[in-house]
Amino acid sequence: MEQERPLKERIWEFTKDLSVKVSRSAEKHWKINTLRVEIASIKHRINVKYKELGRYVFDAYKEETLEGDDYRTGRDEIIGELINLEAEIEQREKRIEELEQQVDEPPPSPSAEDVPPPPPPPAPQESAVEEEEEEKAAPEKPAEEESAKAEADSDETKDKGAAESDSAESKA
Helix, strand or coil, X not given: CCCHHHHHHHHHHHHHHHHHHHHHHHHHHHHHHHHHXXXXXXXXXXXXXXXXXXXXHHHHHHCCCCXXXXXXXXXXXXXXHHHHHHHHHHXXXXXXXXXXXXXXXXXXXXXXXXXXXXXXXXXXXXXXXXXXXXXXXXXXXXXXXXXXXXXHHHHXXXXXXXXXXXXXXXXX
């Protein structure tokens, strides 16, 4: 009973360590996926800004104000926002790379002293031993001899059937 107690404690410690590692791994993957969602959101905002920039340039072209200071200021403001958004994406992508490079420690494998030896296999029964000896003593026939014997048996059956039908016809 005393030996079982430390084994239970070792199993408990192993389980706790494993659950902590699984929890950390899940948290890491959650952070990575959160960053990916944020990147997708930022890309959407970039697309909106591109549309806004296109609309702004088109309106300025229509009004023939492409050379004005107001146009340049507005255009530069939108382009600055686009540059900032792209920088945010780069920061998040670097963070994802850092998280992915973190090495997850493999769960500790139980040492030889932690694992009890397997139980000995059951002793073979006498009948099983006798059957094995009989199989070893009986000569094995090759598959070709068995198939030739089967063909010969079927030929004999056909010949008997033909002979019986001939005798039946002659009686009639």
